[in-house]
Amino acid sequence: MRIGELARRTGATERALRYYEEQGLLTPARLPSGYRDYAPSDVETVGHVRSLLAAGLPSHLIADLLPCMVDTGDGLMPGCRSMLPPLEAERDRITAAIDALDTARTLLTELIDRTPEDDSEYEAWVARHAASVPA
Amino acid sequence: MRIGELARRTGATERALRYYEEQGLLTPARLPSGYRDYAPSDVETVGHVRSLLAAGLPSHLIADLLPCMVDTGDGLMPGCRSMLPPLEAERDRITAAIDALDTARTLLTELIDRTPEDDSEYEAWVARHAASVPA
DNA sequence: CTTGACCTTCACGCCGACGTGAAGCTTTAG
DNA sequence: CTAAAGCTTCACGTCGGCGTGAAGGTCAAG
Numbered sequence: 001m002r003i004g005e006l007a008r009r010t011g012a013t014e015r016a017l018r019y020y021e022e023q024g025l026l027t028p029a030r031l032p033s034g035y036r037d038y039a040p041s042d043v044e045t046v047g048h049v050r051s052l053l054a055a056g057l058p059s060h061l062i063a064d065l066l067p068c069m070v071d072t073g074d075g076l077m078p079g080c081r082s083m084l085p086p087l088e089a090e091r092d093r094i095t096a097a098i099d100a101l102d103t104a105r106t107l108l109t110e111l112i113d114r115t116p117e118d119d120s121e122y123e124a125w126v127a128r129h130a131a132s133v134p135a
Numbered sequence: 136m137r138i139g140e141l142a143r144r145t146g147a148t149e150r151a152l153r154y155y156e157e158q159g160l161l162t163p164a165r166l167p168s169g170y171r172d173y174a175p176s177d178v179e180t181v182g183h184v185r186s187l188l189a190a191g192l193p194s195h196l197i198a199d200l201l202p203c204m205v206d207t208g209d210g211l212m213p214g215c216r217s218m219l220p221p222l223e224a225e226r227d228r229i230t231a232a233i234d235a236l237d238t239a240r241t242l243l244t245e246l247i248d249r250t251p252e253d254d255s256e257y258e259a260w261v262a263r264h265a266a267s268v269p270a
Numbered sequence: 271c272t273t274g275a276c277c278t279t280c281a282c283g284c285c286g287a288c289g290t291g292a293a294g295c296t297t298t299a300g
Numbered sequence: 301c302t303a304a305a306g307c308t309t310c311a312c313g314t315c316g317g318c319g320t321g322a323a324g325g326t327c328a329a330g
Contacts, residue, residue, distance in 0.1 A: 002275080002276075003275085003276070003277095004274095004275065004276080013319085013320085014275095014276085015319070015320060015321085016318085016319065016320090018277090018278090019318075019319060019320085023317095023318090033276085033277090033326080033327055033328075034276080034277060034278095034326080034327080035275085035276060035277080035327080035328095036276085036277090048242060051235070051238050051239045051242060052239050052242070052243075053317095053318080054235050054236075054239065055235065055236050055238075055239030055240070057239070058317080059317075059318080065246075069246065080250075081250060081251075081252075084247060084250060087243055087246065087247055088247060090243060091240055091243045091244060091247065094236050094239060094240045094243070095240065097236055098233050098236050098237060098240070100186070100189050100190065101190050101229050101232055101233050101236075102233060103186050103190075104186045104187050104189065104190030104192070104229060105190070105226055105229045105230065105233070107183060107186060107187070108187075108222055108225060108226045108229070109226060111200075111204065111222065112219060112222055112223060112226065115215075115216060115219060116216070117216075137305080137306075138305085138306070138307095139304095139305065139306080148289085148290085149305095149306085150289070150290060150291085151288090151289065151290090153307090153308090154288075154289060154290090158287095158288090168296080168297055168298075168306080168307090169296080169297080169306080169307060169308095170297075170298090170305085170306060170307080171306085171307090188287095188288080193287080194287075194288080
């Protein structure tokens with residue numbers, strides 16, 4: 001497919017797709033006219049790229065990773081086991097980021113859930129906190 | 136306590152603690168000398184502030200939120216229910232961010248877990264993908 | 271012919287909320 | 301006395317990876 005269709009199907013702008021090629025993230029074939037000719041699997045590839053970019057993986061690491069992925073999505077290609085350490089590092093970094101966000105979300109959620117929604121609950125709340133809430 | 140001790144106990148720099156005051160996030164009492172005099176509960180407050188900042192909440196929202204929190208950490212103070220909508224919006228934004236990160240992490244984790252760790256498993260892997268892996 | 275899709279290249283924008291650096295002075299503790 | 305700790309104020313740094321804008325031209329289909 002050509003770039004316009006891929007853009008429509010992935011939500012990426014055409015400009016971004018050309019940029020991804022520039023960064024080595026996509027290497028579409030070329031039609032005789034010079035038009036880019038993307039494989040159907042590139043729809044999924046773009047999804048992976050955008051997800052990994054959004055998660056903070058540097059594009060050069062993604063560029064190294066993509067040729068190691070087979071379209072079954074199952075494991076790395078031969079010769080790519082050397083990428084496991086950086087991938088594990090990224091995975092752990094993402095986990096740490098999730099944990100930090102979850103800590104904040106838990107704080108917000110507890111505040112929200114424990115705040116009275118109407119005046120009757122509110123009076124009970126005040127009674128419960130008589131010691132710490134000034135009159 | 137004074138600023139140095141709070142810095143040690145929270146991991147924030149003294150400079151950052153003064154900055155938080157500048158932004159209305161902390162309002163320590165003052166000793167006759169002019170030194171800042173932090174309450175013991177400020178240790179926990181700084182933790183909350185840093186967590187919420189790290190989660191992307193704007194400082195002005197945190198500044199509005201803090202006086203609504205009682206040190207029991209249980210619900211919002213009276214008169215603060217109007218903050219619930221923005222807090223819920225932030226919570227939902229954080230949830231979306233976590234989901235995005237989790238999508239990427241799942242992708243990485245599946246790749247890592249399914250990649251053979253030694254040559255014997257690797258041969259089995261190759262046999263399993265005979266169709267899609269070029270000789 | 272005309273229109274729309276696509277091509278390349280050069281250059282720029284982000285981008286402001288968070289935090290830091292340094293200078294010069296005062297206070298505290300020993 | 302002295303050194304460490306604290307005070308204020310002015311000004312600066314980030315900050316580079318991701319993506320965009322515009323210009324000027326080619327290609328394909330009706």
